[in-house]
Amino acid sequence: xxxxxxxxxxxxxxxxxxxxxxxxxxxxxxxxxxxxxxxxxxxxxxxxxxxxxxxxxxxxxxxxxxxxxxxxxxxxxxxxxxxxxxxxxxxxxxxxxxxxxxxxxxxxxxxxxxxxxxxxxxxxxxxxxxxxxxxxxxxxxxxxxxxxxxxxxxxxxxxxxxxxxxxxxxxxxxxxxxxxxxxxx
Numbered sequence: 001x002x003x004x005x006x007x008x009x010x011x012x013x014x015x016x017x018x019x020x021x022x023x024x025x026x027x028x029x030x031x032x033x034x035x036x037x038x039x040x041x042x043x044x045x046x047x048x049x050x051x052x053x054x055x056x057x058x059x060x061x062x063x064x065x066x067x068x069x070x071x072x073x074x075x076x077x078x079x080x081x082x083x084x085x086x087x088x089x090x091x092x093x094x095x096x097x098x099x100x101x102x103x104x105x106x107x108x109x110x111x112x113x114x115x116x117x118x119x120x121x122x123x124x125x126x127x128x129x130x131x132x133x134x135x136x137x138x139x140x141x142x143x144x145x146x147x148x149x150x151x152x153x154x155x156x157x158x159x160x161x162x163x164x165x166x167x168x169x170x171x172x173x174x175x176x177x178x179x180x181x182x183x184x185x
Contacts, residue, residue, distance in 0.1 A: 011050075033063070
């Protein structure tokens with residue numbers, strides 16, 4: 001996540017809301033970087049806060065990594081805070097204030113875009129999950145269908161084998177001959 005800053009003090013806080021998947025490690029790695037790419041601060045907690053003061057204009061970067069939870073995902077709540085120092089304002093400070101407000105507007109706009117993209121990804125995720133469940137139920141239905149038909153066909157094969165043996169045995173069954181009961185030629 002990136003933001004452009006010319007603030008006196010910036011505050012970023014986060015908390016892991018929930019974990020999904022096989023592993024349930026709630027820790028995330030968070031790092032904040034200056035516009036030149038230098039590390040400001042980092043943390044690897046379930047919830048955390050990074051405070052830093054800014055002296056230069058540029059794009060500051062916050063990175064959240066889910067490296068502890070390889071086979072799952074986490075839902076993170078983010079909160080940004082901006083604190084301005086000094087109640088007095090001269091002409092130069094008014095221009096800086098306008099620039100700061102423009103920067104805050106840019107942050108709000110990019111946050112809206114991110115939120116919109118998250119909404120669409122959540123929608124696609126739900127569609128994929130629904131398709132996955134539909135495929136799972138179809139697979140389970142086919143599994144039951146194949147098992148029942150395999151059992152029925154196995155029974156038919158065994159019964160036909162028994163009937164064939166019975167009729168084959170009857171075919172070669174020779175009645176015993178006695179003086180009164182002799183075979184005819």
